[in-house]
Amino acid sequence: MIPQPPPTALDKIFTARVTVGAVDDYGQTRAGHRRIVSILGGRLSQGIDAEVLAGGADWQIVHTDGTIEIDTRYSARTDNGELLHVRTRGMRTGSPGVLEALLAGESVPASDYYFRLVVTIETAAPTLAYLQNSLLVGAAARGADDVVYDAYRVR
Template sequence: MHLEPLATVHVELAPMLGVGVTPGGERRVYPIVGGSFAGAAFTGTVLPGGADWQLVLADGTAVIDTRYLLRTDDGALVYIRTRGFRHGPPDVLARLAAGEPVDPATYYFRLTLHFETAAPQYAWLGRTVAVASARREPAAVVYDAYTLS
């Protein structure tokens, strides 16, 4: 098995909506307001309207749960759902929360990606295991996605 580059995805976020502390942890919602993606297999835009329905655990681990739409340059709509984890030393997480630039090598931020589409030319995405390494920027998440072959 090895990783094949799929795309670099830039997801622009609105400010956090804090739901508060729930029985499962602190619920944070980050509305997705746009973005872009580019790779050898497909390129296009991230459509506004999705969100990251994040749950932050007592130890500071963020459980990532995003759902949003991609529109490819040839007009296809692709639903994407990501799940994963972001965690690291408390001082690094505090700097991320404050919107400071942080070296992504100082924290763990990994995702799994699941796709659905009715577009025949991208049907292969729904049958492919994909993973990503991500970084948090002040108003965006950027990740490099790979397929596992």
């Protein structure tokens, strides 16, 4: 008998609104075209309520076609004082004009580009520990000063 995979679904875990700083462009490095964007704060809501703490960053690699590899790491503190270490990895891509508009801080509908993430959470919080053993994915949008994404657990 051939094993059958189980049915899957997505359960929304939270919405993140992460306030970001200016883009620091390091230029072409050994790893590629490196940019780093500071994380200044923000909020997780709609499932997990937590303050995004300042001090994280997004370490980006920009490819020649404008596609950006996303690699963020930041901390959040729940309203109960529990700490979360959040990491997202993914990509943002689109047409050259759309990517230029985003870089210039212009408002661009999220349907005009592709911005998807894999989200990893580390925590000692007993009620959230199950997230450490779950596959989380996200769909994101970029604003002038923030990134907003919905995080989902694959069931």
